Amino acid sequence: MTVVTRFAPSPSGNLHVGGARTALYCWAFARGRDGRLVLRIEDTDRKRSSDAASLGFMTDLDWLGIDWDEGPVQGERGGGSHGPYFQSERLPIYTEHLERLVAEGKAYHAFDTPEELDAKRKAARQAKEAYRYDRAALELSAEEVEARLAAGEPSVIRFRTPDAAITIVDEVLGEATLPAGEVDDFVIRKADGYPTYHFAVVIDDAMMEVSHVLRAQEHFNNTAKHMVLQDALGLPRPVYGHLSLIFNPDGSKMSKRDKDKVLRAAVKERSIEDAPNDSNGEPLVAADVWSTWRGDKSVQLDLDTLEQVAAALDVSLPEINVADFRRSGYLPEVLCNFLALNGWSAGDDLEKFDNAFLAERFDLDRVQKTPAKFDRDKLLAFNLDAIQGMSPETFHGLARAHAAEFRPEFIERLDESQFRTLCDASLERSKTLDEPFSVNRFLVAADDEIDWVVTKPVRKAMFKGEPTGLELLAKVRPVLEGLSGFDAASIETAITGFVEEHAEGNLGRIAQPLRVAVSGGPISPPIFDTLAILGQRAVLARIDRCLEVLSESSPAG
Template sequence: MRDAARAQKQDFRYPRPGKFPSETDADAARAEGKSVVVRFASPARDVVVRDEVFGDVLVSADQMDDFIIVKADGWPTYHLANVIDDALMGVNLICRGQEFLKQTSRHIQLREALGFAEPRYVHLPLIMDMKGKKLSKRDGDVEVDGFRRAGYLPEALMNFIALLGWNPKSGREKFSLDELVELFDISGIGKSNPKFDRNKLLAFNTDAATEADPEHLLKCFAQYLATTTSNIPADDKPLLRHLLQSNAGFRTFADVLNKADVLFAPDDSYEFDAKAVKKVLAKNEGQGYAVLTEIRPQLAEVAWEAEHLENWLKDYCDAHELGMGKVAQPIRVAVTGTTISPPIFDALVMLGQDKTLARIDRCLAEKQ
């Protein structure tokens, strides 16, 4: 019967027998190796779900069926367990996704049969992706821990999620946790399905990182590093503080990691990006390589502080009538393998003179 209904693209409804089976019938069926379940005999009447977001939702009698409440293995189904658990725990307000709205009629019937008080219901609209499809794990990180590992601040994620389906009715978007607690009201929840705009979340996080208390940001950055694979020492607070300052304006902690992690990796552990080599080092008959060859002995004599390095680079560029990028970028590619890093003088100071020279030597050697 179930297969026939599926073939006709119809919902299957269990046909109630003319006579309910007895316990003896159930025992006999078990003895024959048949599966035996317990079903709830739904009353033949409409059920109204009074929801504080969607209003009164009518589930007509012809949509109801005798649903299973105890499975063949003797365990209760979700419906029965949920109703009893909520009642015993004194739950008086149930908030859950809109997809459970239709099933709530079953829970109302069970509560009535068991003599339980009826709670308030708040069914929340579903969160969709930007194409209007239900958000799922296939869309990437959709779990809180996933966003934490991606380098988002907890307060930014909380603020963003709070506004998915809820309207504060003020036009304002940025709130602290205390403000959300004070202002939140069920009446602000809408019926339409909100879309999970990752670009907007990224903007929220960028602003939150810019406005965050430095010590709070430092703590969150250390926690982030502890959740991911990194060469940056997570317990070196002065270093972490410097990394955050030198990368001000970052969108997520992952941006800082992507730029700076290579500076703390073994000197021979990174690869040279082919596009970066072609664009910065090999272009114009190897101009970038030529610059590295010429400046290498000079870097060995420079006092290794950001100010001295900056003055040296400026003087070198002026003397050779070169733009800053014509020298800074070859150094960056040589010591990181890419064109992305913290500001070049900060990067060199953090790397240290000996490691900088060793990486330039490696870059020039690989050219050969």
Template sequence: MSQNPNRRVRTRFAPSPTGYLHLGGARTALFSWAFAKHHDGDFILRIEDTDLERSTPEAVQAILDGVAWLDLTHDEGPFYQMQRMDRYREVIASLLESGQAYYCYSSPEEVQTMREVARARGLKPRYDGTWRPEPGKTLPAVPADRTPVVRFKTPVDGVTTWNDMVKGIISIANTELDDLVIARQDGTPTYNFCVVVDDWDMGITHVIRGDDHVNNTPRQINIMQALGAELPVYGHVPMILGPDGEKLSKRHGAVSVMDYERQGYLAEGMINYLARLGWSHGDDEIFDREQLIQWFDGSSLSRSASQWDPKKLNWVNAHYIQNADKAWLAQIIAPRISELGGDPGAFPLEEVVSLLKERSETLADLAQASMLFYGEPQTPDAQTLAKHVTDASRAALIAFLDQASECSWERASISALIKQILGTQGLKMPQLAIPLRLAVVGTTQTPAIDAVLEILGKKRVMQRLQTFLSE
């Protein structure tokens, strides 16, 4: 099997809309997108919605939302398989006419019996070819009350081989494959058949997908060869495992990609982290999508399963938050502050996020930390007050309040005032900084106290100090 190296690279992401876009699907989309962009090719989005019982409009929208959030812009699509039924039926008719497919009248119960008999004999459980036409073979009488399925006539000898761009050479004997149903009794085509026709019609050159599809690949290759289609290059990436080494599931936080958006992860952080699950570029851990496109040539894909590491994701995401433009960060954090009951306009939000982003791993962290300014001051308990507000520190607070009115209220000036009072009163920084924190926000820990006081503003700080000292 060989591929034409001069074909324009065309990849696809083809999820089934039976649920949310999960992490494995998002990574498949990312790899397919990055590979196409690296080769100046096309990335196609296709919705494989032939499973009418499980496919839902909500799931379709969840997939579209997830791809849009990650900004994996498709060049064509989205295409929907349910809108291509006439094309599938046309190709099935051509296979029936050429003798490469046939009608099978075996009932599901009869097929199940065939498989049980084969299993009892130590053979692979499969359809036994009762209705497969062969030279000199007499077929059973067609049951009058039974609607047939259509089966593809799989080659009975030889092997199907492909050079997988992840796993290397894979060969599967055709005797391991039975005659695949390509159209159900009601005439609707099956998944493996629709995929082949779509990849053929859309000129897909490279198929990157999870290795749970490896067993589908020889079936799809055989159908493609029967159609005279040029074969794509296949690449099957291993699954993502949870931190405990088990299959990633909801208990590991394997929820919708959009849940990560709601939890406050940045798309760029998720892109960076997902790319490193099963692919590498030397020892590089942090890179933007332009670098990813430059490097992602299809090599360096791991043959081993990847392990989901929430701590690593948080570390990567924190990097992007800390390096984000403060105006952009303020814009996207404002709705989260509103949801927490704060008024984002009450304080200069750009300065708030600049002060707090170094301590934040997610936007949720940053919004919650911002409530230091946008929420009501906390009420410290008596034990905390007794521990930190001594006669000496109270005297220092009074001195600070007395002199604050003359302070220009810039961070440098506030810092100078604090140091002056410490020197005059013979105190160390915590003996004034912690009582100041308790007085104005009600907690013992904040970012640099001079920065906090600057953002709160002179009037508010003096009012809170006066109230605190009068109690």
């Protein structure tokens, strides 16, 4: 039997890391067994679906190196003989099976209004009982059903669940038996004519010849529904494996809402009353939306707005979606590696591996049953290791591509050789592809934008010692000005000579004042590289301004 797995996202958002892990496992399971991976878009909820979102999914999967054999066409990929792969395009298929079930008496029309059902649900909740549909619609006579359908009254179709216990067999979790009555007569076709998830998934998995269903654990109980449907429809049952969820370190579910949470907390902490403005001076968020968002934790801003506001306030949002990790400068192979490790292990002490290894070794019996907390520190450490393992050429190429997409100001400001110097200086210290840029923003600032906040390390560098750093800075300036070439090697030669003469050979005495002068603070890449990247003109201009500004504030120091 050919192994066929499927990844079946609903296109209601971006690809979340949890989804990415599911996709990765599906991919690895199929690839390691000469099987196929089917990508199917579960867009039966018309309110929440958009084409853009499903396209985003495919781009993210592509970036991760997860390729599929059948599915929506993307570039050269996709297609297949079991399509269409958008559920919204498969309505006639579902309708046929739906009608069959109704004709056989295995399903029935129900006319309960959402309000009625809601009320009953609430009552059940108050009575501290699980809600079960009361089969009110079964009391209706055939004639009455006909009449109401003919009158065009809104209705759904419910499955008549057999009154028996159901045993779920799961390759990850083992067996579980739900007592009779636990699964009620659930809706299989909504009033708008679309099938519910449960119905579509059962039909499609069978028609697409899916042999193994690997999906998130939140579907575990749903499996019972899928099993009774398969029995009623006479469809084969795939093998199931339910994957535990991925959590934040604090135990909460990792979700896109975390971004709102972080931003809201920052806004509150900094007592920000009004929404920040965009470049035209218009508020990024309308005043009323902003104020409800600030006060109501259940309200979310859309992703774009959220990111614009965060950027305006210089708040960094947590990475949740695959696209977030890409923008933050993580390598796709590292993300895959790390994700694979959250819920699976090779069985020995081996932790670093690529997707090919995963495909070769992945199996369901080593999948963890417990939820994993997502440890960003470890991910970061893995990413650092991967970067440090690169050749300077590779790193340069990736950093350049990253900058072109996310940090264009560095491409504009730095010439080829300066950019290269920045990369070489950053290789051994960068945890991400973004770090050479994010921590060195002073490099692309205008010379007169640097300001010097006299913090403790700055005070130490500039005002302490005999002579003071500021005095040494003034002395070294002409040395730098006299240089005809301004590459790191020439600067090093000149500065080293200067240090021998004026600072007892202690490079730190002059490196720190220079660093503060050109960057505004005590942190930068190695000083010779930093100066070379900035170029002679900027270095001299910044030293001059620094001497001017700090000389005025020195008495207070």
